[in-house]
Amino acid sequence: DAGVIQSPRHEVTEMGQEVTLRCKPISGHNSLFWYRQTMMRGLELLIYFNNNVPIDDSGMPEDRFSAKMPNASFSTLKIQPSEPRDSAVYFCASVSGTGSTEAFFGQGTRLTVV
Amino acid sequence: AQSVTQLDSQVPVFEEAPVELRCNYSSSVSVYLFWYVQYPNQGLQLLLKYLSGSTLVKGINGFEAEFNKSQTSFHLRKPSVHISDTAEYFCAVTLMNTGFQKLVFGTGTRLLVSP
Numbered sequence: 001d002a003g004v005i006q007s008p009r010h011e012v013t014e015m016g017q018e019v020t021l022r023c024k025p026i027s028g029h030n031s032l033f034w035y036r037q038t039m040m041r042g043l044e045l046l047i048y049f050n051n052n053v054p055i056d057d058s059g060m061p062e063d064r065f066s067a068k069m070p071n072a073s074f075s076t077l078k079i080q081p082s083e084p085r086d087s088a089v090y091f092c093a094s095v096s097g098t099g100s101t102e103a104f105f106g107q108g109t110r111l112t113v114v
Numbered sequence: 115a116q117s118v119t120q121l122d123s124q125v126p127v128f129e130e131a132p133v134e135l136r137c138n139y140s141s142s143v144s145v146y147l148f149w150y151v152q153y154p155n156q157g158l159q160l161l162l163k164y165l166s167g168s169t170l171v172k173g174i175n176g177f178e179a180e181f182n183k184s185q186t187s188f189h190l191r192k193p194s195v196h197i198s199d200t201a202e203y204f205c206a207v208t209l210m211n212t213g214f215q216k217l218v219f220g221t222g223t224r225l226l227v228s229p
Contacts (some may be wrong), residue, residue, distance in 0.1 A: 004157070013181060033216065033217070035219075041220060041222040042220070042222055043204065043219040043220070043222070045216050045217070056216060091157055091158070093157075093158075101146055102146075102156075102160050102163070102166060103160070103217055105150075105158040105159070106157050107155075107157045108157055
């Protein structure tokens with residue numbers, strides 16, 4: 001398996017624009033997590049899904065952020081409108097549901113909002 | 115809710131020296147504990163994990179960690195580090211429960227290995 005795939009790897013956008021980050025989890029995994037990493041706040045869990053259903057979105061910073069998982073093989077994290085303080089590396093991770101305790105991370109999307 | 119504290123933001127060490135990266139956790143219920151490593155411009159990779167059983171856990175790349183319930187600690191150790199061990203190390207915790215619950219990470223410790 002190719003692992004967790006995130007796209008794009010880098011994104012530079014202007015303040016106010018809509019940004020969509022994409023994630024393809026490992027096939028067969030049924031839990032998916034979105035994290036944000038910054039120097040100031042470290043790794044923050046934004047939201048996680050189990051069997052495509054959002055379980056906990058308490059980490060989503062505000063209404064400008066939304067996440068969807070329309071099927072088991074795809075998830076998006078959208079920021080609209082984007083702001084400079086959203087600049088960070090966003091990671092997606094997936095976990096197999098069959099008693100596994102290991103999260104597999106993608107390589108991340110580095111977002112810069114100017 | 116569970117939480118993780120990594121007191122050392124950066125640990126400089128010379129090559130072939132031993133190293134210990136500290137991790138303390140807080141939780142009112144039993145937890146699973148993990149160490150992940152992040153190399154520059156990469157995602158996180160699992161080093162080792164404690165689920166149950168022996169409190170000394172061995173992982174990849176010669177790392178090991180010891181679970182100490184009384185001190186609520188899970189410190190990571192390596193007897194002799196290499197330059198290639200330079201990376202960011204994250205301790206994480208999740209609640210023992212049916213199904214995988216959310217991982218809560220510490221703020222990370224940057225290990226800097228110099229010749």
